[in-house]
Amino acid sequence: MKSFWDQRYSEPGFVYGEEPNEYFRIYLNTSLQTPGRLLLPGEGEGRNAVFAAQKGWEVFAFDQSETGRDKALQLAQNRGVQIRYDALDLHSYPFEEGFFDLIGIFYFHLPEALRAFAHEQFIRALKPGGALVAELFSKDQLGKSSGGPQSSDLLYDTESLRADFSSMDIRYLAAENIRLEEGKYHVGEASVIRLLAVK
Numbered sequence: 001m002k003s004f005w006d007q008r009y010s011e012p013g014f015v016y017g018e019e020p021n022e023y024f025r026i027y028l029n030t031s032l033q034t035p036g037r038l039l040l041p042g043e044g045e046g047r048n049a050v051f052a053a054q055k056g057w058e059v060f061a062f063d064q065s066e067t068g069r070d071k072a073l074q075l076a077q078n079r080g081v082q083i084r085y086d087a088l089d090l091h092s093y094p095f096e097e098g099f100f101d102l103i104g105i106f107y108f109h110l111p112e113a114l115r116a117f118a119h120e121q122f123i124r125a126l127k128p129g130g131a132l133v134a135e136l137f138s139k140d141q142l143g144k145s146s147g148g149p150q151s152s153d154l155l156y157d158t159e160s161l162r163a164d165f166s167s168m169d170i171r172y173l174a175a176e177n178i179r180l181e182e183g184k185y186h187v188g189e190a191s192v193i194r195l196l197a198v199k
Contacts, residue, residue, distance in 0.1 A: 002089075005065040008185075009045055016044060017183035018075060020051035021106045023135045023194055028055050033131060036101030041090070041118070042108035046072020046083065053081035057102070062086040062093050090118055095125045105134035105195075107147075107186075109154040119164040126199040132168065134161075134195040138175050146180050146188030156193050168197040 008015055019025075028051070035056040040049050043061035045068050053059045053076065063069055066087040076083045086093065090110070103122050110118055122132060137148035139155040149155065158173055173195050180186040 002064045005044075005063070006067045009065055009067040009071060013183075014045050014047065014071065014075070015183045015185050016047060017181075017186075018045075018047055018050075019182075020048045021135055021182070022178075024048050024104055024106060024133060025051065027133050027196070028052060028057075031131075033102065036127075037099060038102045038104065039100045039122075039125065040104050040106070041093070041122075042105075043072060043085065044068045046075045046085065048104060048106055049083045049085065050076050050079050050081060052104075053083050054079060059083040060085075060100070062088045064089045090114065090121075093121075095121045097124050098127045100125050101127055101130050103130070103132045105132070105136065107136060109137065109149050109156075111153050112160075115160070116164060123165070123167060123199060128199055130199050132165070132195070132197045132199075134193075136161075136193050136195075138191045138193045140175065140191035144188070144190060146190040147182075147186040148190070158193055161193060161195055165195070165197045168199050170195070170197045172196040 038052050038057040038059050040061040043049050043063050049059045049061045069085045069087045072085050136156045141148050175193050180190045
């Protein structure tokens with residue numbers, strides 16, 4: 001998968017655009033949460049990281065793709081902000097217990113076998129009172145051309161997310177149909193799941 005993402009991110013421009021995910025943008029613009037430390041796993045070309053840094057967050061991000069990381073750091077430089085971005089995979093990232101105030105998961109699609117491990121790490125890495133916000137393609141996205149993996153194993157449902165984050169206070173969890181306009185690979189009607197949970 002690393003070679004796939006390196007190739008995709010080596011395309012000209014920003015393949016998912018330079019603007020943040022809309023759900024994330026709304027959260028940061030309307031939340032009363034004071035900016036602190038934010039983690040963005042699978043952050044790609046950095047659109048969410050740079051937006052959050054502009055909002056005063058101390059941003060940590062990782063992705064297996066060095067190409068994505070390099071574009072993210074360039075975007076941060078262009079926008080006059082700093083982010084910490086590591087080219088690492090999930091198993092190599094040094095999750096520190098109780099370190100983050102916010103974790104944002106946006107189209108970070110993992111096989112079901114890895115998902116529980118990842119979600120456990122995210123919960124552990126949050127401070128008490130920290131929040132997790134996510135937008136992910138649902139299993140209803142199968143067959144749609146607006147983006148995302150075309151494998152049920154890599155897509156999400158509300159029941160499994162509710163179970164994985166049952167130790168948190170789930171403030172919002174819903175399957176929604178939205179229109180995506182994020183660069184060239186997220187375009188059109190899409191089926192997603194949006195989640196907000198607090199530790």
